[in-house]
Amino acid sequence: MNDMTPTREQRTAALEGLGCKRKRVEDIRFTQGKGNYVDDVKLPGMLHGDFVRSPHAHARVKSIDDSEALKVPGVLAVITAETLKTVNLAWMPTLAGDVQMVLADGKVLFQNQEVAFVVATDRYAADDGINKVKVEYEPLPPLIDPFKAMDADAPVLREDLAGKTTGAHGPRKHHNHIFEWTVGDKELTDAAFKKAEVTIKEMISYHRTHPSPLETCQCVCSFDKIKGELTIWGTFQAPHVIRTVVALIAKLPEQKIHVISPDIGGGFGNKVGAYPGYICAAVASIVTGKPVKWVEDRIENLTATSFARDYHMTTEIAATKQGKVTGLRVHVLADHGAFDACADPSKWPAGFFNIVTGSYDFPTAHLAVDGIYTNKAPGGVAYRCSFRVTEAAYCIERAMDILAQKLGMDPAELRLKNFIRPEQFPYHSALGWEYDSGDYGTAMRKAMETVKYAELRKEQEALRAAFKRGETREIMGIGVSFFTEIVGAGPSKNCDILGIAMFDSCEIRMHPTGAGIARMGTKSQGQGHETTWAQIIATEIGIPADNIMVEEGNTDTAPYGLGTYGSRSTPVAGAAIAMAARKIKAKAQMIAAYKLEVHEDDLEWDIDGFRVKGLPEKFMSMKDICWAAYNSVPPGMEPGLEAVSYYDPPNMTYPFGAYICVMTIDVDTGVYKVRRFYALDDCGTRINPMIIEGQVHGGLTEAFAIAMGQEIRYDAEGNVVTGSFMDFFMPTAVETPHWETDFTVTPSPHHPIGAKGVGESPNVGGVPAFSNAVNDAFSFLGSTHIQMPHDFWRNWQAAKNLGVFEAA
Amino acid sequence: MAKTQITMKVNGAEVEGLVEPRTLLVHFIRENLQMTGTHIGCETTHCGACTVDIDGMSVKSCTMFAVQADGSDVTTIEGMANPDGSLSALQEGFRMMHGLQCGFCTPGMIMRAQRLLKENPSPTEAEIRMGISGNICRCTGYQNIVKAIQYAAAKINGVEFREAAE
Numbered sequence: 001m002n003d004m005t006p007t008r009e010q011r012t013a014a015l016e017g018l019g020c021k022r023k024r025v026e027d028i029r030f031t032q033g034k035g036n037y038v039d040d041v042k043l044p045g046m047l048h049g050d051f052v053r054s055p056h057a058h059a060r061v062k063s064i065d066d067s068e069a070l071k072v073p074g075v076l077a078v079i080t081a082e083t084l085k086t087v088n089l090a091w092m093p094t095l096a097g098d099v100q101m102v103l104a105d106g107k108v109l110f111q112n113q114e115v116a117f118v119v120a121t122d123r124y125a126a127d128d129g130i131n132k133v134k135v136e137y138e139p140l141p142p143l144i145d146p147f148k149a150m151d152a153d154a155p156v157l158r159e160d161l162a163g164k165t166t167g168a169h170g171p172r173k174h175h176n177h178i179f180e181w182t183v184g185d186k187e188l189t190d191a192a193f194k195k196a197e198v199t200i201k202e203m204i205s206y207h208r209t210h211p212s213p214l215e216t217c218q219c220v221c222s223f224d225k226i227k228g229e230l231t232i233w234g235t236f237q238a239p240h241v242i243r244t245v246v247a248l249i250a251k252l253p254e255q256k257i258h259v260i261s262p263d264i265g266g267g268f269g270n271k272v273g274a275y276p277g278y279i280c281a282a283v284a285s286i287v288t289g290k291p292v293k294w295v296e297d298r299i300e301n302l303t304a305t306s307f308a309r310d311y312h313m314t315t316e317i318a319a320t321k322q323g324k325v326t327g328l329r330v331h332v333l334a335d336h337g338a339f340d341a342c343a344d345p346s347k348w349p350a351g352f353f354n355i356v357t358g359s360y361d362f363p364t365a366h367l368a369v370d371g372i373y374t375n376k377a378p379g380g381v382a383y384r385c386s387f388r389v390t391e392a393a394y395c396i397e398r399a400m401d402i403l404a405q406k407l408g409m410d411p412a413e414l415r416l417k418n419f420i421r422p423e424q425f426p427y428h429s430a431l432g433w434e435y436d437s438g439d440y441g442t443a444m445r446k447a448m449e450t451v452k453y454a455e456l457r458k459e460q461e462a463l464r465a466a467f468k469r470g471e472t473r474e475i476m477g478i479g480v481s482f483f484t485e486i487v488g489a490g491p492s493k494n495c496d497i498l499g500i501a502m503f504d505s506c507e508i509r510m511h512p513t514g515a516g517i518a519r520m521g522t523k524s525q526g527q528g529h530e531t532t533w534a535q536i537i538a539t540e541i542g543i544p545a546d547n548i549m550v551e552e553g554n555t556d557t558a559p560y561g562l563g564t565y566g567s568r569s570t571p572v573a574g575a576a577i578a579m580a581a582r583k584i585k586a587k588a589q590m591i592a593a594y595k596l597e598v599h600e601d602d603l604e605w606d607i608d609g610f611r612v613k614g615l616p617e618k619f620m621s622m623k624d625i626c627w628a629a630y631n632s633v634p635p636g637m638e639p640g641l642e643a644v645s646y647y648d649p650p651n652m653t654y655p656f657g658a659y660i661c662v663m664t665i666d667v668d669t670g671v672y673k674v675r676r677f678y679a680l681d682d683c684g685t686r687i688n689p690m691i692i693e694g695q696v697h698g699g700l701t702e703a704f705a706i707a708m709g710q711e712i713r714y715d716a717e718g719n720v721v722t723g724s725f726m727d728f729f730m731p732t733a734v735e736t737p738h739w740e741t742d743f744t745v746t747p748s749p750h751h752p753i754g755a756k757g758v759g760e761s762p763n764v765g766g767v768p769a770f771s772n773a774v775n776d777a778f779s780f781l782g783s784t785h786i787q788m789p790h791d792f793w794r795n796w797q798a799a800k801n802l803g804v805f806e807a808a
Numbered sequence: 809m810a811k812t813q814i815t816m817k818v819n820g821a822e823v824e825g826l827v828e829p830r831t832l833l834v835h836f837i838r839e840n841l842q843m844t845g846t847h848i849g850c851e852t853t854h855c856g857a858c859t860v861d862i863d864g865m866s867v868k869s870c871t872m873f874a875v876q877a878d879g880s881d882v883t884t885i886e887g888m889a890n891p892d893g894s895l896s897a898l899q900e901g902f903r904m905m906h907g908l909q910c911g912f913c914t915p916g917m918i919m920r921a922q923r924l925l926k927e928n929p930s931p932t933e934a935e936i937r938m939g940i941s942g943n944i945c946r947c948t949g950y951q952n953i954v955k956a957i958q959y960a961a962a963k964i965n966g967v968e969f970r971e972a973a974e
């Protein structure tokens with residue numbers, strides 16, 4: 001070998017494969033304003049549609065008069081439920097097995113509900129038209145408090161369901177009841193509580209909030225009357241699902257529907273579902289024969305498309321005096337708003353909330369979830385979390401702290417005592433999951449050592465004493481959270497959306513010059529798939545990541561996939577990539593064997609090509625094999641080098657992590673300061689540490705927002721009082737704390753490359769860490785649980801309620 | 809509605825257009841000029857995605873009428889690359905420090921950051937955080953955006969960039 005021969009390290013580095021902090025390929029266009037988002041799509045003759053919305057939370061629609069609107073220059077049409085009935089689209093099915101009004105049909109059920117769709121030559125004219133549509137309403141009593149939804153005299157919200165005692169998920173108990181979902185052994189759990197030495201019970205609410213990506217939901221629909229083809233550009237996290245839904249409800253042949261998700265400006269769960277805007281724009285395009293664009297504004301986004309959370313969780317833990325947990329009992333009142341449009345796999349009305357036993361070895365547990373209707377916007381999306389997993393993690397992590405407080409134990413010590421032990425994996429939880437792998441104790445102890453946990457507790461003790469002596473008005477909280485997520489939906493045995501199994505897919509085509517294209521069923525909304533997917537392929541087949549182009553979002557070219565949400569891309573599509581790459585590699589090995597004139601078994605893989613065992617000079621690079629695949633394959637073999645994989649995962653993956661938050665709160669103002677936030681994540685094999693760190697920073701920032709103030713709040717009349725960025729807490733660079741990230745690596749045993757997914761972990765683990773810090777701060781004053789969000793005003797209220805606020 | 813003739817300089821080139829008095833500057837830039845790098849995130853002046861530079865000041869173009877920019881010198885993200893087409897220090901900084909994810913806030917963030925560095929060529933971390941507090945990012949948690957701006961400041965000032973320890 002001469003000096004010019006690259007070393008093994010250099011060859012590996014040149015691939016920029018797994019583990020490389022590869023810079024993102026997407027950034028070249030994004031930093032120059034050359035991304036292509038939906039609102040950037042401009043077609044000749046394109047019209048704009050916009051909604052007339054209800055000012056009432058609950059009202060009968062007496063009449064809609066569009067005559068004046070149609071006189072407005074530029075206004076071409078006003079679509080109402082009556083128009084949609086002619087094409088049987090006044091209502092649409094939801095992902096949760098319910099139906100939802102596309103446009104108000106007889107009544108409105110939440111404020112800002114879509115009432116009519118005005119189509120005009122531009123967005124200004126559409127707005128002029130909206131102002132001229134006269135709608136006569138007869139207000140009805142609104143139902144806002146979820147705890148009153150099932151009162152005998154509660155208003156009837158869904159008149160369309162009159163007499164229906166069974167819904168998509170079993171019997172309905174009341175006219176505002178949607179479903180009851182139960183899991184676990186009730187008898188055994190009740191028995192555990194009967195003989196428990198210690199129990200706790202608390203109603204823990206996770207308030208309604210909203211994912212609010214910076215780009216709102218939008219679409220452009222273009223119907224070609226000659227070809228009978230409908231093309232939809234949209235902010236879709238799951239373009240193939242949208243295509244199938246459109247085919248089913250619009251009765252168009254699926255091959256004549258082209259769905260394109262171009263660049264997406266953040267999703268966070270907001271862009272999974274199908275919204276009235278999409279249906280109306282499609283109908284408007286079919287009616288007018290012109291492309292129609294619909295772009296919601298921020299207020300519409302916050303008030304009408306897909307809230308998240310709104311779970312009210314009555315939580316009980318049974319334990320021994322020594323702090324060993326013996327049972328968990330949870331009842332959830334789930335406020336789904338006016339229609340059950342919850343975006344969960346079809347058989348899971350409360351998502352994977354049964355991960356609520358968390359990281360702990362509960363011998364028995366029982367869970368019941370009651371879903372109910374209220375006069376609020378529909379939704380229930382997984383805002384940067386797997387389905388209802390953040391609710392579950394918050395529930396158990398808050399409850400464990402409450403138990404620690406009752407036992408007089410340190411909350412970290414209580415967690416260490418009850419963790420599922422490494423040797424118990426694969427672990428079967430009391431509520432039915434099989435956890436794939438974990439080493440919780442190591443992660444928790446590493447976190448505690450890094451932040452010097454024992455010293456922090458001493459400092460807190462000293463500060464509390466000083467507070468009691470009247471020397472300070474500041475209290476200190478240490479929030480511990482140890483979460484286990486369940487992501488990667490999912491195995492076809494238990495996960496589907498509208499009957500379609502939740503697999504995902506990858507197609508790889510290698511070109512003669514050693515470059516290639518990979519097409520995916522997923523869709524990045526900022527996760528950097530164009531960068532990371534190529535890294536997996538690079539390591540698998542020894543072609544530099546720079547030579548692999550990744551393409552997503554076009555249903556005509558991409559293999560069918562279920563899309564990107566619930567941290568499923570890496571666990572499911574990431575596996576499909578590895579499997580497709582391995583098919584390429586297997587064929588490449590046959591070609592190499594033929595070219596090197598040896599048997600396949602005599603070859604070994606060596607970073608970027610195959611080498612004959614024992615004869616290091618006989619080597620054929622993958623680049624050369626690509627060329628050979630197009631001119632000299634073995635006799636009988638088809639030329640070319642392509643592969644497709646549809647991956648049905650055998651199990652979910654279970655990322656976990658230990659987060660610690662240190663906070664101080666001024667009891668006279670309620671102003672808090674996050675002194676330190678440490679996040680240790682274990683997401684198994686790490687594909688791109690730079691991107692993982694970025695995901696954790698972003699997820700923690702969203703967790704911070706949610707825990708400390710971000711809320712969709714309604715007044716008693718059903719008016720949204722947090723409907724703009726003025727009122728809906730959006731942390732800026734000033735409020736956002738500094739994040740410290742760390743990791744351990746416990747690979748998933750069933751994933752081809754051992755990866756588990758990470759994008760949502762920080763939201764799942766972050767919210768309880770913040771809330772536990774606030775609650776821990778107040779606990780020595782006699783408080784057990786303070787509901788989120790913990791904004792300054794509520795902190796001040798808490799101080800006041802605990803009798804420690806002193807007016808100046 | 810009667811229309812008004814306006815002219816302005818955008819990224820160094822003279823442009824003109826016929827707009828209604830109510831046309832927002834951001835719509836003039838995106839629709840009339842077909843320059844779609846400037847984004848709309850809230851339409852209420854909170855998010856900063858539509859930030860452009862007008863006569864040496866950062867302006868949220870969703871809250872200014874196009875007619876108000878008549879005669880102005882406007883710079884948008886499309887005017888930010890180096891003359892030879894390579895990424896400018898800020899654009900490079902955002903890429904090197906992973907200061908963006910979905911890319912939707914990025915044009916506004918870069919436009920604000922370039923003005924900030926003209927106002928204060930060597931800002932502290934706190935000054936950067938305050939300086940970009942009119943721009944919301946939902947993806948990054950800002951930490952890497954701060955680093956990206958520090959990277960660019962160092963490059964522009966000709967000094968070595970040292971990443972602060974975690």
